[in-house]
Amino acid sequence: MTPAKNHRTGFAMVTVIFLMSFTAMTLTVLTLTIFSQARRGQVSSQDAELRQLLTAGANFAQTQLQSQTTVHTAIPLPDSLRQQSAELTIDIDSISPTQKIVEIQASLPHHHLSQKITFELQQNVWRPISATLSQ
Amino acid sequence: MRHRPSDLLRPGFTITEILMALSLLILFFAAAGQVFRSTVLLSAAGSQLSDQTAQTDSALFQLRQDVWNSRSIITNDPHTVDFVSANDSPISWKIDSENSLTRTLAGSPPEHWNSVATNWSFSADRSMLVLSDGTPARICMISQILLASRSQP
DSSP, rough: OOOOOOOOOOHHHHHOOOHHHHHHHHHHHHHHHHHHHHHHHHHHHEEEEEHHHHHHHHHHHHHTTTSSSEEEEEOOOHHHHHHOOEEEEEEEEEETEEEEEEEEEEEEOOOOOEEEEEEEETEEEEEEEEEEOOO | OOOHHHHOOOOOHHHHHHHHHHHHHHHHHHHHHHHHHHHHHHHHHHHHHHHHHHHHHHHHHHHHHHHHEEEEEEEEETTTTEEEEEOOOOOEEEEOOTTTTEEEESSOOOOOEEEOTTEEEEEEEEEEEEOOSSSSSSEEEEHHHHHHHHHHO
8 A cells, every 4th residue: 555645735835925925015015105104294394494494595685685786695504404404595696777586595405495586676675576486 | 465444444633623723714814814905905095195195295385386476365265265476467276175176377277186175274374374174283385475575674
């Protein structure tokens, strides 16, 4: 009498591999979603900080419009911002005696925002007539 | 050659062993089903969240651009906001009953963002547009034109 062959179909192994693949896929999707949401939160926070810098830069530029014609200035920032390597620069160009374009650039490491404001001299006061925000 | 009767009997399983194996198999397949279901649902939810986030970010980016360059911000009701841009173009944003957001700029086709504005409402506060989504957190968008006009040296 021949000994009975011990057949192993590998059903358990195949099923386990299948389920582990699914679990790995689920974890990957979950990790990616969490990571992208965290990254989005960080970018939103940096955007808000940069926009504040831009409005501060616009305020500073207004004080320079009366006296300067063309200027490129890096505005000194508080220590807390310098520690984050933040930078704020302003370029003022005169396009006519009554119009000036101010370009303000705010940056953090790996992130940058800028705006261009056109000022017009109306009744001896420089008034903003357009402001464009760009990334 | 003669076999004894005991040699012809093949070893079998008791009913208890079969029941235990069946119970384990049922538990295993139930768990496997749950894992499969979770995977499919999570993938779909992740994809939907990603699309929704991209839509919302796109709408907020455009809204922020409009506010930034606006000379006036008027909210007649919490679901409508009207701007006059620096070049005097009227821009209107409206939230409809299906929570879709529509931007209308004179002379351009309207832009839609579907189902992004759930519980959103607008309010104006001096040089800011305040966007609320029903939670205590609010999004404040500043008009650079209004801000600069109010802070003349």
